[in-house]
Amino acid sequence: MPTLEQLDAALARSSRSVPAIARLGGGTVPQTDAGQPWRVVGNDAVVYQLRQPSGRVLALRCPLSDTFDQRQADRFRGLAALPAAAPRGGGRDRRLPLAGSLAYVEDGVSLAGSDLRSSVHPVVAMDWVMGPTLLSATDRACRANDRPYLAALADAWRDLVAGLDEAGFAHGDLAADNVLIESGGRIVLVDYDTCAWSGADFDITTPGTAGYAHPRFDPRVSVRYRDAFASLVIYVALRALAIRPDLRQRGGDGPTAVGGALLFSAADLANPEGSTIFGLLRGLGQPAVEALGQALRQACRNAPAAVPTVEEWGRLADEAGRVAAKPRPGGGGRAAAPREFSGPMTAQRRQELVTRLNSLLLTGDEESAHRYWYRSGLHDDETSRVEIGPRMADLERRRAIRLVREA
Template identity: 30%
Template structure:
């Protein structure tokens, strides 16, 4: 029996209580589609699996149903991944668990991956919606740097970073799809996948599996964000969003013929040119020698004449400060005073003009005349000040200045609090590890047991797996032959012209209905036989195929690993969440500060002195007309 199709998964998901064993999923409600999929479970197709949203009370889960054959050791890999993620809290990750007895389709249990649902936009959709907002791309690039730093610190490589596996959520970036993830416990294994071609190094070797897998795709995404922040037209010129951000496989394989890479090398922005040249040089390196995307490397890349942005905190080499050097101000229409003139503006210009004209005779006349000139001039300045403050361009500049001051106050007042929250989180993590030292030691010993059991039992386990699969294949062959017999009989009946000539239309329709019903009953019979077979195999081998091996030592080690991982996940991460939320709030404040700086760079042309010249010039222009 082949891997279920999307339509077969959809049919099974219409009854979650029968489709699932997991208690949370059994009580859930599967999201349905609209339009042509109205009333049917809504699928989200991927390269190797289709994902469905299952709402379970206040929580939602992503159920990934595989549409291609999966590696035999995928469950054991997921256990190592779950264990590692339980030990290293990363806010950019979501909870994930491999369920070998995941979903019942046509009488057979198939594995699924159950993940916490992350509500957000895929990376390419978010970028497409914010091409004209360099501040948003600035935040995205900073979060990308922080995400990569968190993965490196935890010794993790996602293995397939691309626009579909990165979600932009209100809480920040989230990674999904951990099938190809590397964690230290999987050192020495091989990779079962090559990753998305538009993001992977052209010299990535088949089976390569190490902590440096993400280095090249990290640079590809980062350079795309920086280039688009400077020149949004690149998106339409090079068909961004067409299963990529900017680059495709052909750009990596033949960089000398890459139009998009050449456009970046010819960019009017020096830092874009420098980044593109550095990226091109990485294509000549072996994939494993590509340097990590980190703040220190970007800081060196950005070293050129010119001081850092004012939004960089003094003495701090951080992602936001370095990225501020790479994001150019947006192209803006210069602010200008309103062409129409209010009564206040007209009065102000009249008073000032009168005072200016009266200043000359005041030299030869009395001091009273000079006093009158001063009164007229003062009234003119007062009216001009009132008109200036009500001008649209001036109000917009004041608004940006207010945002700038508010962002600076927030950054100043929360700097100490951020350090305090981080310290509280680190202390709590240390205390948690000390309290669970015995469990942690058990996990390390368990990993050694699993590795030994996997090596010792590989050959006999392979034989047992072949026997199990042979029993399943025999049942599939029996069903196939039974269906062939029914279809052969139906074909002979339809091709018997003598018989068909004696039958009425109603009789022919009745026979076709009986034939369809016979096929349905046959499918049900074999579904029941498959379910009985799976129950028998479960009792014998505990769903051995999807555990990778069937040796008793390995199975018991996996059960213990699952128990310890659940215990680890139960720890309180409230301090970490509070620390991360403040970090993100400060990043948004840095964006506001940067955008206000860009806006105020052009505000000097709408100062009060410029406004006075504007008032005196306009009447002159009007008189000339």
């Protein structure tokens, strides 16, 4: 089994011990001041960085086990061959939220053994995703009490999961440190050892990350339901934290914890009735989040195959929100007209509009974000122009270049 020490030694002399680098077009592996290759260590793999002469940066993922068998090789070859879906109607980009330029190199790294014999091991290469993990970004937003950003993250997460469901793709181990947020706001999933998709229903042999995995692991669950529980755990956590960022002080792990929980621990999910966090969700005064908390509580008790899909829990949240928005008796018999595109720009209204705009930006739907920036009136609001104007100006430049190229 490859060890971290063996891999570090090989990457330190990468020109001789890492054939994958030449096959990928060359480059250098950055090192620390101590002469050790710079890397990120996870539970099952270590990831090194490869900087190429062109300026491109790749991630070199090296397994820390001998379980990388032919099935895993087939999985990564299949992932590398998946076509990138073109943007669909309305300009929405429904490409799979995966790192680009995925490549599987079977004899990627050569390791020296104790008997002086060398052994070769695979390397998986992909574009290096520049940005924090969802765990780190959420922790930072909670510390800053940035409710609009957390609400936008929740909306973006729901859109991402809906896209995966529509594509028939399952990650298999959704957790906050397997989710990265690029500098431009796009959410990207990493760590593909458990992925499956339509036509490639690979077996699932591990229960997933504690704090996200269902308490009752069932390897027979179909592809469509493999991400249902973990995606609901993350969505409920983000929705709750968008209301009470201070809940991170009561639950969840530190921003650099491997496999760290956003809010719910494995113990919370195993015993929701005895969980302090689940109890706090009941008192948030937000019917949609309370309904989602109840759905998650029930999902913990049910079999994994009975967990609601994103379509089902999304509908539940929407319906609970609409019920809460109904006028009280004597209030005129009808709900107040939406104020999204008219009326004075109060602080509350600005926060609501910015939350929606951030959601569109996080999902990469730049065309809709462009329209919303103008239709919402944010572009006429001085405070919004200061806070978001530079980012929207960058979007406008990219959009102008794209329109010229398409003309």
